Amino acid sequence: MESLTLIYVVVALLVSLAVAFFQYFYKERKQPKITIALFALRALSLFFIGILLINPQFNVVSTENIKPIVSLLIDDSKSTSIFNEEKNVENIVEAIKANEKLNEKFEVIPFSFGESLKPLDSLTFEKGNTDINEAIATVNKLYPKHKLATILVTDGNQTTGNDYEYYSTKNKIYPVVLGDTTKYQDIQLTQLNVNKYSYIKNKFPVEALIHYEGDESVSSVFTITHKGRRVFTKKLEFSPNQTSQTVSTTLTSNEKGVQYYQASISRLSGEKNTKNNYKSFSVEVIDEQTKVLLLSSILHPDLGALKKSIESNKQRKVDIKIMNKDTFVLDDYQMYVFYQPNFHFRRVFEQISTDYLLISGTKTDWRFLSTLGLGVNRTVINQQEVSTASYNDQFLTFLQENIGFEEFPPLEDTFGKIELTRSNQVLLSQNIGGVDSGQPLLATLEEGENNTMILFGEGIWKWRAASFMKDKTFESFDAFTGNIVQYLATNKKRSRLEVKAKSIYPANESITFSAFYVDKNYRFDNRASLELRITNKETKKVVNLPFSLMNNSYQVSVEGLEPGSYSYQVSVKNQTIKKFGRFNITEFEIEDQFVNANEAKLKKLALNTKGKLFYKNEIESLISELNSDTEYFTIQKSTTSKKNLIEWYWILMLIVFLLSLEWFIRKYYGRI
Numbered sequence: 001m002e003s004l005t006l007i008y009v010v011v012a013l014l015v016s017l018a019v020a021f022f023q024y025f026y027k028e029r030k031q032p033k034i035t036i037a038l039f040a041l042r043a044l045s046l047f048f049i050g051i052l053l054i055n056p057q058f059n060v061v062s063t064e065n066i067k068p069i070v071s072l073l074i075d076d077s078k079s080t081s082i083f084n085e086e087k088n089v090e091n092i093v094e095a096i097k098a099n100e101k102l103n104e105k106f107e108v109i110p111f112s113f114g115e116s117l118k119p120l121d122s123l124t125f126e127k128g129n130t131d132i133n134e135a136i137a138t139v140n141k142l143y144p145k146h147k148l149a150t151i152l153v154t155d156g157n158q159t160t161g162n163d164y165e166y167y168s169t170k171n172k173i174y175p176v177v178l179g180d181t182t183k184y185q186d187i188q189l190t191q192l193n194v195n196k197y198s199y200i201k202n203k204f205p206v207e208a209l210i211h212y213e214g215d216e217s218v219s220s221v222f223t224i225t226h227k228g229r230r231v232f233t234k235k236l237e238f239s240p241n242q243t244s245q246t247v248s249t250t251l252t253s254n255e256k257g258v259q260y261y262q263a264s265i266s267r268l269s270g271e272k273n274t275k276n277n278y279k280s281f282s283v284e285v286i287d288e289q290t291k292v293l294l295l296s297s298i299l300h301p302d303l304g305a306l307k308k309s310i311e312s313n314k315q316r317k318v319d320i321k322i323m324n325k326d327t328f329v330l331d332d333y334q335m336y337v338f339y340q341p342n343f344h345f346r347r348v349f350e351q352i353s354t355d356y357l358l359i360s361g362t363k364t365d366w367r368f369l370s371t372l373g374l375g376v377n378r379t380v381i382n383q384q385e386v387s388t389a390s391y392n393d394q395f396l397t398f399l400q401e402n403i404g405f406e407e408f409p410p411l412e413d414t415f416g417k418i419e420l421t422r423s424n425q426v427l428l429s430q431n432i433g434g435v436d437s438g439q440p441l442l443a444t445l446e447e448g449e450n451n452t453m454i455l456f457g458e459g460i461w462k463w464r465a466a467s468f469m470k471d472k473t474f475e476s477f478d479a480f481t482g483n484i485v486q487y488l489a490t491n492k493k494r495s496r497l498e499v500k501a502k503s504i505y506p507a508n509e510s511i512t513f514s515a516f517y518v519d520k521n522y523r524f525d526n527r528a529s530l531e532l533r534i535t536n537k538e539t540k541k542v543v544n545l546p547f548s549l550m551n552n553s554y555q556v557s558v559e560g561l562e563p564g565s566y567s568y569q570v571s572v573k574n575q576t577i578k579k580f581g582r583f584n585i586t587e588f589e590i591e592d593q594f595v596n597a598n599e600a601k602l603k604k605l606a607l608n609t610k611g612k613l614f615y616k617n618e619i620e621s622l623i624s625e626l627n628s629d630t631e632y633f634t635i636q637k638s639t640t641s642k643k644n645l646i647e648w649y650w651i652l653m654l655i656v657f658l659l660s661l662e663w664f665i666r667k668y669y670g671r672i
């Protein structure tokens with residue numbers, strides 16, 4: 001207790017005695033014995049009131065021993081069982097848990113990992129992917145202030161995520177190598193590059209990357225087959241100095257619809273793993289192309305970005321034309337993009353009333369546009385404003401997920417209030433200065449069969465660049481513009497049921513179907529019951545699964561399907577609406593592609609982190625290394641905290657009791 005607090009306590013005692021004395025003894029001639037009792041009760045009551053106000057405290061020192069941590073990371077992927085290392089892994093875990101000296105020095109925390117890190121409960125060795133980098137990074141985030149050592153039990157073969165080879169951390173990592181470290185002769189088809197779409201009777205490119213590991217010169221044959229028939233073949237030569245080759249060819253699209261192909265490289269003599277010699281791919285062949293007219297009043301970077309984005313889907317062709325400079329025929333196109341239109345567009349708007357995207361900006365003539373009855377009016381002043389996007393998850397016109405619109409750079413436009421006079425749905429609204437203004441940034445306008453969209457702002461090329469920086473690919477942004485084109489490029493009656501699914505799935509990939517169902521007014525219907533029916537074309541086995549409602553779409557995940565060809569049907573209960581399609585599941589298992597452990601990468605990881613590499617039969621040496629490492633020691637942490645001398649509620653109860661007792665005594669003796 002501090003000396004000043006002690007002084008306050010003494011003062012409180014003296015004051016309470018003085019006040020009680022004044023009340024019961026001062027100028028009192030007769031002083032019966034009961035007065036002494038009342039004096040004592042009053043003095044104690046006043047003293048405890050003072051104690052309650054002073055709240056005296058004293059320091060409490062507590063000590064805590066903090067051990068360094070050993071994180072035990074166990075590879076729970078399929079490759080561990082492929083190498084028949086299950087028993088060795090169990091022995092390693094048991095040896096580390098059973099070592100008393102290690103557990104006395106360290107706090108051992110076991111984890112398992114495949115694509116993500118989880119606390120070790122049980123090992124199944126069924127994970128379809130391995131992300132070693134993510135496992136290490138997650139452990140380091142969990143214990144940022146602890147002295148940490150990591151035992152990494154794995155074959156070193158990573159199938160997803162960032163490369164762990166050059167991972168840098170202040171914490172030591174001790175890899176324990178599982179699997180066969182012997183080098184075998186192997187040839188593998190590492191990558192296929194193919195366009196997703198082609199046109200009937202057109203040629204589409206196929207590029208294959210083939211890699212060889214071995215000490216001899218060998219030859220092999222690369223083949224592409226379609227419906228069991230060879231459509232391309234080429235003989236290849238490999239040697240220790242020529243370990244990789246790229247094969248490029250073009251194939252002809254002769255049949256409409258989704259066409260399945262298989263690429264393969266012939267087996268080498270004595271090759272141990274042949275599962276990486278095959279890859280399947282598919283191409284959707286179409287017999288028509290959507291032509292889009294991008295008509296602008298000015299030159300702007302947005303034009304090139306829109307053209308590249310829309311043409312990322314090979315079903316679409318974009319022509320850029322400058323108003324009053326280039327010639328064009330409107331009837332040659334199925335969809336239109338009018339970029340920053342002005343009064344020179346009058347003839348175009350007189351002929352076109354639907355199926356267009358209008359993009360405004362600082363050069364747009366809104367005084368002219370407001371006179372055309374397009375469903376939007378805007379009074380502008382000679383001032384510019386910028387706004388970012390706010391995503392509306394209640395948008396129902398078509399299925400569009402949030403691709404990170406809020407993180408995209410702001411768009412620039414003239415300042416003015418926007419009034420939409422047609423039936424509309426707002427996909428993106430304007431966010432100005434961090435506040436949602438309620439003004440539309442991207443909206444659809446509908447009137448009967450007439451569908452239009454308006455984007456209020458220029459600079460969409462920055463969105464495409466920002467999307468690439470975020471995802472390292474243009475796919476999400478191009479899918480966004482693709483949805484707009486798909487919505488506007490047809491004046492046919494829209495389907496009430498839309499289904500999204502891939503045409504080909506690797507055996508280890510999650511199979512997910514998503515569906516978007518609307519009522520007769522084309523509004524999303526969350527009351528519907530959708531069912532997926534999948535039929536194996538060879539065995540005729542049927543799987544029926546219900547869709548689950550998730551946000552503004554229906555989704556279902558399918559598991560346990562064997563490789564093969566399948567057809568599917570999506571139906572709506574109590575409705576005649578159905579959608580049909582087909583897909584293939586290949587035998588490709590990414591965890592099957594490795595014939596030996598990646599000892600070299602694990603050794604570099606240990607070197608970068610100042611750790612040391614061990615083999616599965618050297619666990620005792622690893623434990624001895626950790627036990628003798630003087631960098632790891634227990635830290636004693638002292639914590640000083642203040643504690644009340646007496647808890648306030650006890651003091652309050654005592655004060656109430658003393659005052660009550662005093663009152664009853666005075667009442668009894670008639671002194672009130």
